[in-house]
Amino acid sequence: MTVRFSLRQLEFFVAVADAGSISGGAERCGASQAGVSLAIRDLERHLGVQLLVRRRAKGAVLTEAGHGLLLDARRLLGSADELQALASATGGQVSGTLAVGCYVTLAPFLIPPVLDEFAGRHPALDVQVTEGAADDLREALLDGRCELAFLYDVDEGSGLSTVPIRTTRPYLILAADHPLAEQESIALAEIAAEPLIMFDVPSARNAARMLADAGLVPRLRHLSSNIEVVRCLVARGVGYSILVQRWPTDVSFEGLPIASRAISDPTQERRAVLAWPTRTRLTRRAQALIDFCVSRDGGS
Known part of the structure:
Protein backbone atom coordinates (compact mmCIF):
# COMPACT_ATOMS: atom_id res chain seq x y z
CA MET A 1 0.00 0.00 0.00
CA THR A 2 1.40 3.39 -1.03
CA VAL A 3 1.01 6.21 1.49
CA ARG A 4 -0.02 9.32 -0.44
CA PHE A 5 0.14 11.89 2.35
CA SER A 6 3.00 13.34 4.37
CA LEU A 7 3.72 13.99 8.01
CA ARG A 8 3.96 17.68 7.15
CA GLN A 9 0.35 17.61 5.91
CA LEU A 10 -0.72 15.99 9.17
CA GLU A 11 1.24 18.60 11.10
CA PHE A 12 -0.57 21.38 9.24
CA PHE A 13 -3.95 19.71 9.86
CA VAL A 14 -3.32 19.35 13.61
CA ALA A 15 -2.08 22.95 13.86
CA VAL A 16 -5.20 24.28 12.12
CA ALA A 17 -7.44 22.13 14.33
CA ASP A 18 -5.76 23.50 17.46
CA ALA A 19 -5.74 27.12 16.28
CA GLY A 20 -9.25 27.06 14.83
CA SER A 21 -8.19 28.76 11.61
CA ILE A 22 -5.92 28.36 8.60
CA SER A 23 -4.09 31.57 9.49
CA GLY A 24 -3.55 30.48 13.08
CA GLY A 25 -2.28 27.07 11.99
CA ALA A 26 0.08 28.65 9.47
CA GLU A 27 1.49 30.94 12.14
CA ARG A 28 2.11 28.00 14.48
CA CYS A 29 3.95 26.08 11.75
CA GLY A 30 5.87 29.04 10.34
CA ALA A 31 4.30 28.48 6.93
CA SER A 32 2.19 30.51 4.53
CA GLN A 33 -1.61 30.35 4.69
CA ALA A 34 -1.74 29.35 1.03
CA GLY A 35 0.73 26.53 1.61
CA VAL A 36 -1.18 25.20 4.63
CA SER A 37 -4.51 25.41 2.83
CA LEU A 38 -3.15 23.59 -0.21
CA ALA A 39 -1.53 20.87 1.92
CA ILE A 40 -4.78 20.16 3.77
CA ARG A 41 -6.76 20.08 0.53
CA ASP A 42 -4.27 17.51 -0.82
CA LEU A 43 -4.63 15.52 2.42
CA GLU A 44 -8.42 15.55 2.07
CA ARG A 45 -8.15 14.45 -1.55
CA HIS A 46 -5.84 11.54 -0.77
CA LEU A 47 -7.97 10.40 2.17
CA GLY A 48 -11.22 10.87 0.28
CA VAL A 49 -12.93 12.83 3.08
CA GLN A 50 -13.51 16.47 4.02
CA LEU A 51 -11.66 17.30 7.24
CA LEU A 52 -12.46 21.00 7.66
CA VAL A 53 -15.31 23.36 6.96
CA ARG A 54 -13.70 26.66 5.99
CA ARG A 55 -15.74 29.73 6.86
CA ARG A 56 -14.66 33.13 5.64
CA ALA A 57 -13.77 35.35 8.62
CA LYS A 58 -14.96 32.62 11.00
CA GLY A 59 -12.03 30.23 10.92
CA ALA A 60 -12.10 26.50 10.25
CA VAL A 61 -14.26 23.87 11.96
CA LEU A 62 -13.54 20.15 12.06
CA THR A 63 -15.99 17.84 10.33
CA GLU A 64 -16.95 14.51 11.89
CA ALA A 65 -14.24 12.87 9.80
CA GLY A 66 -11.80 15.55 10.94
CA HIS A 67 -12.52 14.83 14.59
CA GLY A 68 -12.02 11.14 13.90
CA LEU A 69 -8.65 11.73 12.27
CA LEU A 70 -7.29 14.23 14.80
CA LEU A 71 -6.28 11.82 17.57
CA ASP A 72 -4.73 9.35 15.12
CA ALA A 73 -2.84 12.21 13.46
CA ARG A 74 -1.44 13.32 16.82
CA ARG A 75 -0.40 9.75 17.62
CA LEU A 76 1.29 9.31 14.25
CA LEU A 77 3.18 12.58 14.64
CA GLY A 78 4.15 11.58 18.18
CA SER A 79 5.43 8.21 16.93
CA ALA A 80 7.41 9.95 14.21
CA ASP A 81 8.92 12.29 16.80
CA GLU A 82 9.78 9.30 18.96
CA LEU A 83 11.38 7.47 16.02
CA GLN A 84 13.49 10.50 15.18
CA ALA A 85 14.50 10.88 18.82
CA LEU A 86 15.51 7.21 19.03
CA ALA A 87 17.53 7.46 15.85
CA SER A 88 19.46 10.50 17.06
CA THR A 168 -1.69 13.77 51.17
CA ARG A 169 -4.50 14.27 53.68
CA PRO A 170 -6.57 17.41 54.30
CA TYR A 171 -5.29 19.57 57.15
CA LEU A 172 -6.16 22.80 58.92
CA ILE A 173 -4.37 26.13 58.76
CA LEU A 174 -5.01 28.88 61.29
CA ALA A 175 -3.30 31.93 62.69
CA ALA A 176 -0.15 31.11 64.64
CA ASP A 177 -1.52 32.86 67.75
CA HIS A 178 -4.88 31.06 67.60
CA PRO A 179 -5.62 29.23 70.92
CA LEU A 180 -6.07 25.91 69.10
CA ALA A 181 -2.61 26.25 67.50
CA GLU A 182 -1.16 24.84 70.72
CA GLN A 183 -2.67 21.43 69.83
CA GLU A 184 -0.97 18.97 67.49
CA SER A 185 -4.32 17.95 66.00
CA ILE A 186 -7.74 19.59 66.00
CA ALA A 187 -11.24 18.12 65.73
CA LEU A 188 -13.51 19.78 63.20
CA ALA A 189 -16.10 20.34 65.93
CA GLU A 190 -13.59 22.52 67.79
CA ILE A 191 -13.25 25.02 64.96
CA ALA A 192 -16.42 24.73 62.86
CA ALA A 193 -18.11 27.69 64.55
CA GLU A 194 -15.34 30.04 63.39
CA PRO A 195 -15.19 31.77 59.98
CA LEU A 196 -14.08 29.54 57.10
CA ILE A 197 -11.80 30.93 54.38
CA MET A 198 -12.35 28.48 51.54
CA PHE A 199 -9.95 27.85 48.70
CA ASP A 200 -12.37 27.98 45.78
CA VAL A 201 -11.10 25.26 43.43
CA PRO A 202 -12.71 21.84 42.84
CA SER A 203 -9.98 19.88 44.63
CA ALA A 204 -10.35 21.96 47.81
CA ARG A 205 -14.11 22.54 47.94
CA ASN A 206 -14.58 19.39 49.97
CA ALA A 207 -13.87 21.47 53.09
CA ALA A 208 -17.55 22.35 53.46
CA ARG A 209 -18.50 18.75 52.63
CA MET A 210 -16.19 17.41 55.35
CA LEU A 211 -17.87 19.64 57.90
CA ALA A 212 -21.34 18.67 56.70
CA ASP A 213 -20.46 14.96 56.88
CA ALA A 214 -19.45 15.52 60.50
CA GLY A 215 -22.86 17.10 61.21
CA LEU A 216 -21.39 20.60 61.35
CA VAL A 217 -22.47 23.80 59.59
CA PRO A 218 -19.60 25.88 58.16
CA ARG A 219 -19.53 29.66 58.58
CA LEU A 220 -18.25 30.69 55.20
CA ARG A 221 -16.40 34.02 55.47
CA HIS A 222 -14.66 34.27 52.11
CA LEU A 223 -14.10 32.31 48.89
CA SER A 224 -10.92 32.77 46.85
CA SER A 225 -9.33 30.89 43.98
CA ASN A 226 -5.98 32.44 44.95
CA ILE A 227 -4.24 30.27 47.52
CA GLU A 228 -2.08 33.13 48.77
CA VAL A 229 -5.18 35.23 49.54
CA VAL A 230 -6.51 32.32 51.59
CA ARG A 231 -3.24 31.94 53.48
CA CYS A 232 -2.92 35.70 54.08
CA LEU A 233 -6.42 35.96 55.54
CA VAL A 234 -5.79 32.97 57.79
CA ALA A 235 -2.45 34.38 58.97
CA ARG A 236 -4.21 37.64 59.88
CA GLY A 237 -6.72 35.71 62.01
CA VAL A 238 -9.74 36.39 59.78
CA GLY A 239 -10.61 32.70 59.79
CA TYR A 240 -9.29 29.18 59.27
CA SER A 241 -9.06 27.00 56.18
CA ILE A 242 -8.81 23.36 55.14
CA LEU A 243 -6.22 22.55 52.48
CA VAL A 244 -4.91 19.42 50.78
CA GLN A 245 -1.35 20.08 49.60
CA ARG A 246 1.24 20.90 52.27
CA TRP A 247 2.99 24.24 51.75
CA PRO A 248 6.77 24.01 52.31
CA THR A 249 6.77 26.99 54.70
CA ASP A 250 4.24 28.14 57.29
CA VAL A 251 4.54 31.81 56.36
CA SER A 252 2.01 33.85 54.39
CA PHE A 253 2.74 36.02 51.36
CA GLU A 254 2.84 38.99 53.77
CA GLY A 255 5.40 37.27 55.99
CA LEU A 256 3.03 36.39 58.83
CA PRO A 257 3.29 32.97 60.52
CA ILE A 258 0.67 30.26 59.92
CA ALA A 259 -0.02 27.15 62.01
CA SER A 260 -0.64 23.91 60.08
CA ARG A 261 -2.38 21.25 62.13
CA ALA A 262 -3.66 17.74 61.50
CA ILE A 263 -7.40 17.03 61.58
CA SER A 264 -8.19 14.46 64.27
CA ASP A 265 -11.40 13.36 62.52
CA PRO A 266 -11.12 10.54 59.95
CA THR A 267 -10.14 12.06 56.59
CA GLN A 268 -9.76 10.61 53.12
CA GLU A 269 -6.38 10.55 51.41
CA ARG A 270 -5.95 12.52 48.20
Whole structure:
Protein backbone atom coordinates (compact mmCIF):
# COMPACT_ATOMS: atom_id res chain seq x y z
CA MET A 1 0.00 0.00 0.00
CA THR A 2 1.40 3.39 -1.03
CA VAL A 3 1.01 6.21 1.49
CA ARG A 4 -0.02 9.32 -0.44
CA PHE A 5 0.14 11.89 2.35
CA SER A 6 3.00 13.34 4.37
CA LEU A 7 3.72 13.99 8.01
CA ARG A 8 3.96 17.68 7.15
CA GLN A 9 0.35 17.61 5.91
CA LEU A 10 -0.72 15.99 9.17
CA GLU A 11 1.24 18.60 11.10
CA PHE A 12 -0.57 21.38 9.24
CA PHE A 13 -3.95 19.71 9.86
CA VAL A 14 -3.32 19.35 13.61
CA ALA A 15 -2.08 22.95 13.86
CA VAL A 16 -5.20 24.28 12.12
CA ALA A 17 -7.44 22.13 14.33
CA ASP A 18 -5.76 23.50 17.46
CA ALA A 19 -5.74 27.12 16.28
CA GLY A 20 -9.25 27.06 14.83
CA SER A 21 -8.19 28.76 11.61
CA ILE A 22 -5.92 28.36 8.60
CA SER A 23 -4.09 31.57 9.49
CA GLY A 24 -3.55 30.48 13.08
CA GLY A 25 -2.28 27.07 11.99
CA ALA A 26 0.08 28.65 9.47
CA GLU A 27 1.49 30.94 12.14
CA ARG A 28 2.11 28.00 14.48
CA CYS A 29 3.95 26.08 11.75
CA GLY A 30 5.87 29.04 10.34
CA ALA A 31 4.30 28.48 6.93
CA SER A 32 2.19 30.51 4.53
CA GLN A 33 -1.61 30.35 4.69
CA ALA A 34 -1.74 29.35 1.03
CA GLY A 35 0.73 26.53 1.61
CA VAL A 36 -1.18 25.20 4.63
CA SER A 37 -4.51 25.41 2.83
CA LEU A 38 -3.15 23.59 -0.21
CA ALA A 39 -1.53 20.87 1.92
CA ILE A 40 -4.78 20.16 3.77
CA ARG A 41 -6.76 20.08 0.53
CA ASP A 42 -4.27 17.51 -0.82
CA LEU A 43 -4.63 15.52 2.42
CA GLU A 44 -8.42 15.55 2.07
CA ARG A 45 -8.15 14.45 -1.55
CA HIS A 46 -5.84 11.54 -0.77
CA LEU A 47 -7.97 10.40 2.17
CA GLY A 48 -11.22 10.87 0.28
CA VAL A 49 -12.93 12.83 3.08
CA GLN A 50 -13.51 16.47 4.02
CA LEU A 51 -11.66 17.30 7.24
CA LEU A 52 -12.46 21.00 7.66
CA VAL A 53 -15.31 23.36 6.96
CA ARG A 54 -13.70 26.66 5.99
CA ARG A 55 -15.74 29.73 6.86
CA ARG A 56 -14.66 33.13 5.64
CA ALA A 57 -13.77 35.35 8.62
CA LYS A 58 -14.96 32.62 11.00
CA GLY A 59 -12.03 30.23 10.92
CA ALA A 60 -12.10 26.50 10.25
CA VAL A 61 -14.26 23.87 11.96
CA LEU A 62 -13.54 20.15 12.06
CA THR A 63 -15.99 17.84 10.33
CA GLU A 64 -16.95 14.51 11.89
CA ALA A 65 -14.24 12.87 9.80
CA GLY A 66 -11.80 15.55 10.94
CA HIS A 67 -12.52 14.83 14.59
CA GLY A 68 -12.02 11.14 13.90
CA LEU A 69 -8.65 11.73 12.27
CA LEU A 70 -7.29 14.23 14.80
CA LEU A 71 -6.28 11.82 17.57
CA ASP A 72 -4.73 9.35 15.12
CA ALA A 73 -2.84 12.21 13.46
CA ARG A 74 -1.44 13.32 16.82
CA ARG A 75 -0.40 9.75 17.62
CA LEU A 76 1.29 9.31 14.25
CA LEU A 77 3.18 12.58 14.64
CA GLY A 78 4.15 11.58 18.18
CA SER A 79 5.43 8.21 16.93
CA ALA A 80 7.41 9.95 14.21
CA ASP A 81 8.92 12.29 16.80
CA GLU A 82 9.78 9.30 18.96
CA LEU A 83 11.38 7.47 16.02
CA GLN A 84 13.49 10.50 15.18
CA ALA A 85 14.50 10.88 18.82
CA LEU A 86 15.51 7.21 19.03
CA ALA A 87 17.53 7.46 15.85
CA SER A 88 19.46 10.50 17.06
CA ALA A 89 19.81 9.40 20.69
CA THR A 90 23.25 8.49 21.99
CA GLY A 91 23.97 6.55 25.15
CA GLY A 92 20.30 6.09 26.03
CA GLN A 93 19.64 9.83 25.77
CA VAL A 94 15.96 10.87 25.83
CA SER A 95 15.02 13.56 23.31
CA GLY A 96 12.09 14.97 21.38
CA THR A 97 9.17 16.98 22.76
CA LEU A 98 7.17 15.96 25.83
CA ALA A 99 3.83 17.76 26.32
CA VAL A 100 2.71 17.58 29.95
CA GLY A 101 -0.43 18.96 31.59
CA CYS A 102 -0.68 19.93 35.24
CA TYR A 103 -3.74 20.67 37.37
CA VAL A 104 -3.39 24.23 38.65
CA THR A 105 -3.27 23.52 42.39
CA LEU A 106 -0.57 20.87 41.92
CA ALA A 107 1.56 23.15 39.74
CA PRO A 108 3.62 24.87 42.52
CA PHE A 109 4.69 21.50 43.87
CA LEU A 110 5.32 19.57 40.65
CA ILE A 111 6.25 21.91 37.81
CA PRO A 112 9.50 23.36 39.32
CA PRO A 113 11.22 19.96 39.75
CA VAL A 114 10.02 18.83 36.31
CA LEU A 115 11.35 21.91 34.49
CA ASP A 116 14.51 22.05 36.59
CA GLU A 117 15.69 18.62 37.79
CA PHE A 118 14.03 16.37 35.20
CA ALA A 119 14.72 18.66 32.25
CA GLY A 120 18.28 19.10 33.50
CA ARG A 121 18.83 15.35 33.35
CA HIS A 122 17.58 15.26 29.76
CA PRO A 123 18.96 18.33 28.00
CA ALA A 124 17.96 17.03 24.57
CA LEU A 125 14.30 16.77 25.65
CA ASP A 126 11.96 19.75 25.18
CA VAL A 127 9.52 19.60 28.11
CA GLN A 128 6.42 21.74 27.56
CA VAL A 129 4.04 22.09 30.52
CA THR A 130 0.49 23.44 30.34
CA GLU A 131 -1.46 24.32 33.48
CA GLY A 132 -5.24 23.96 33.47
CA ALA A 133 -8.45 22.67 34.99
CA ALA A 134 -8.87 18.93 35.50
CA ASP A 135 -11.56 18.48 32.83
CA ASP A 136 -9.54 20.41 30.26
CA LEU A 137 -6.45 18.31 30.95
CA ARG A 138 -8.37 15.03 30.68
CA GLU A 139 -9.66 16.20 27.30
CA ALA A 140 -6.11 17.17 26.27
CA LEU A 141 -4.92 13.67 27.15
CA LEU A 142 -7.69 11.92 25.28
CA ASP A 143 -7.32 14.00 22.12
CA GLY A 144 -3.54 13.72 22.14
CA ARG A 145 -2.50 17.28 22.96
CA CYS A 146 -0.70 16.03 26.09
CA GLU A 147 1.16 12.76 26.59
CA LEU A 148 0.93 12.91 30.38
CA ALA A 149 -0.87 15.05 32.95
CA PHE A 150 -0.58 15.60 36.68
CA LEU A 151 -4.07 15.21 38.16
CA TYR A 152 -5.81 14.07 41.30
CA ASP A 153 -6.80 10.43 41.13
CA VAL A 154 -9.35 9.83 38.37
CA ASP A 155 -12.32 7.48 38.31
CA GLU A 156 -12.08 4.07 36.71
CA GLY A 157 -13.64 4.02 33.27
CA SER A 158 -12.22 7.45 32.46
CA GLY A 159 -10.08 6.00 29.68
CA LEU A 160 -6.93 6.96 31.58
CA SER A 161 -4.23 4.90 33.24
CA THR A 162 -2.44 6.37 36.25
CA VAL A 163 0.49 5.97 38.58
CA PRO A 164 0.40 7.61 42.05
CA ILE A 165 3.15 10.10 42.74
CA ARG A 166 2.03 12.02 45.84
CA THR A 167 -0.40 11.21 48.66
CA THR A 168 -1.69 13.77 51.17
CA ARG A 169 -4.50 14.27 53.68
CA PRO A 170 -6.57 17.41 54.30
CA TYR A 171 -5.29 19.57 57.15
CA LEU A 172 -6.16 22.80 58.92
CA ILE A 173 -4.37 26.13 58.76
CA LEU A 174 -5.01 28.88 61.29
CA ALA A 175 -3.30 31.93 62.69
CA ALA A 176 -0.15 31.11 64.64
CA ASP A 177 -1.52 32.86 67.75
CA HIS A 178 -4.88 31.06 67.60
CA PRO A 179 -5.62 29.23 70.92
CA LEU A 180 -6.07 25.91 69.10
CA ALA A 181 -2.61 26.25 67.50
CA GLU A 182 -1.16 24.84 70.72
CA GLN A 183 -2.67 21.43 69.83
CA GLU A 184 -0.97 18.97 67.49
CA SER A 185 -4.32 17.95 66.00
CA ILE A 186 -7.74 19.59 66.00
CA ALA A 187 -11.24 18.12 65.73
CA LEU A 188 -13.51 19.78 63.20
CA ALA A 189 -16.10 20.34 65.93
CA GLU A 190 -13.59 22.52 67.79
CA ILE A 191 -13.25 25.02 64.96
CA ALA A 192 -16.42 24.73 62.86
CA ALA A 193 -18.11 27.69 64.55
CA GLU A 194 -15.34 30.04 63.39
CA PRO A 195 -15.19 31.77 59.98
CA LEU A 196 -14.08 29.54 57.10
CA ILE A 197 -11.80 30.93 54.38
CA MET A 198 -12.35 28.48 51.54
CA PHE A 199 -9.95 27.85 48.70
CA ASP A 200 -12.37 27.98 45.78
CA VAL A 201 -11.10 25.26 43.43
CA PRO A 202 -12.71 21.84 42.84
CA SER A 203 -9.98 19.88 44.63
CA ALA A 204 -10.35 21.96 47.81
CA ARG A 205 -14.11 22.54 47.94
CA ASN A 206 -14.58 19.39 49.97
CA ALA A 207 -13.87 21.47 53.09
CA ALA A 208 -17.55 22.35 53.46
CA ARG A 209 -18.50 18.75 52.63
CA MET A 210 -16.19 17.41 55.35
CA LEU A 211 -17.87 19.64 57.90
CA ALA A 212 -21.34 18.67 56.70
CA ASP A 213 -20.46 14.96 56.88
CA ALA A 214 -19.45 15.52 60.50
CA GLY A 215 -22.86 17.10 61.21
CA LEU A 216 -21.39 20.60 61.35
CA VAL A 217 -22.47 23.80 59.59
CA PRO A 218 -19.60 25.88 58.16
CA ARG A 219 -19.53 29.66 58.58
CA LEU A 220 -18.25 30.69 55.20
CA ARG A 221 -16.40 34.02 55.47
CA HIS A 222 -14.66 34.27 52.11
CA LEU A 223 -14.10 32.31 48.89
CA SER A 224 -10.92 32.77 46.85
CA SER A 225 -9.33 30.89 43.98
CA ASN A 226 -5.98 32.44 44.95
CA ILE A 227 -4.24 30.27 47.52
CA GLU A 228 -2.08 33.13 48.77
CA VAL A 229 -5.18 35.23 49.54
CA VAL A 230 -6.51 32.32 51.59
CA ARG A 231 -3.24 31.94 53.48
CA CYS A 232 -2.92 35.70 54.08
CA LEU A 233 -6.42 35.96 55.54
CA VAL A 234 -5.79 32.97 57.79
CA ALA A 235 -2.45 34.38 58.97
CA ARG A 236 -4.21 37.64 59.88
CA GLY A 237 -6.72 35.71 62.01
CA VAL A 238 -9.74 36.39 59.78
CA GLY A 239 -10.61 32.70 59.79
CA TYR A 240 -9.29 29.18 59.27
CA SER A 241 -9.06 27.00 56.18
CA ILE A 242 -8.81 23.36 55.14
CA LEU A 243 -6.22 22.55 52.48
CA VAL A 244 -4.91 19.42 50.78
CA GLN A 245 -1.35 20.08 49.60
CA ARG A 246 1.24 20.90 52.27
CA TRP A 247 2.99 24.24 51.75
CA PRO A 248 6.77 24.01 52.31
CA THR A 249 6.77 26.99 54.70
CA ASP A 250 4.24 28.14 57.29
CA VAL A 251 4.54 31.81 56.36
CA SER A 252 2.01 33.85 54.39
CA PHE A 253 2.74 36.02 51.36
CA GLU A 254 2.84 38.99 53.77
CA GLY A 255 5.40 37.27 55.99
CA LEU A 256 3.03 36.39 58.83
CA PRO A 257 3.29 32.97 60.52
CA ILE A 258 0.67 30.26 59.92
CA ALA A 259 -0.02 27.15 62.01
CA SER A 260 -0.64 23.91 60.08
CA ARG A 261 -2.38 21.25 62.13
CA ALA A 262 -3.66 17.74 61.50
CA ILE A 263 -7.40 17.03 61.58
CA SER A 264 -8.19 14.46 64.27
CA ASP A 265 -11.40 13.36 62.52
CA PRO A 266 -11.12 10.54 59.95
CA THR A 267 -10.14 12.06 56.59
CA GLN A 268 -9.76 10.61 53.12
CA GLU A 269 -6.38 10.55 51.41
CA ARG A 270 -5.95 12.52 48.20
CA ARG A 271 -3.66 11.04 45.59
CA ALA A 272 -1.92 13.04 42.91
CA VAL A 273 -1.19 10.91 39.85
CA LEU A 274 0.45 11.02 36.46
CA ALA A 275 -2.19 10.04 33.91
CA TRP A 276 -2.11 8.99 30.26
CA PRO A 277 -4.64 7.51 27.81
CA THR A 278 -5.07 3.79 28.47
CA ARG A 279 -5.02 2.84 24.80
CA THR A 280 -1.77 4.58 23.96
CA ARG A 281 1.75 3.16 24.24
CA LEU A 282 4.05 5.15 26.48
CA THR A 283 7.01 6.72 24.73
CA ARG A 284 10.50 6.59 26.22
CA ARG A 285 10.24 10.25 27.15
CA ALA A 286 6.92 9.72 28.95
CA GLN A 287 8.28 6.70 30.82
CA ALA A 288 11.33 8.73 31.82
CA LEU A 289 9.09 11.34 33.50
CA ILE A 290 7.06 8.65 35.25
CA ASP A 291 10.24 7.04 36.59
CA PHE A 292 11.54 10.42 37.75
CA CYS A 293 8.35 11.31 39.63
CA VAL A 294 7.94 7.90 41.25
CA SER A 295 11.57 7.77 42.40
CA ARG A 296 11.49 11.38 43.62
CA ASP A 297 8.30 11.15 45.68
CA GLY A 298 8.19 7.41 46.24
CA GLY A 299 4.63 7.31 44.92
CA SER A 300 3.42 8.78 48.19
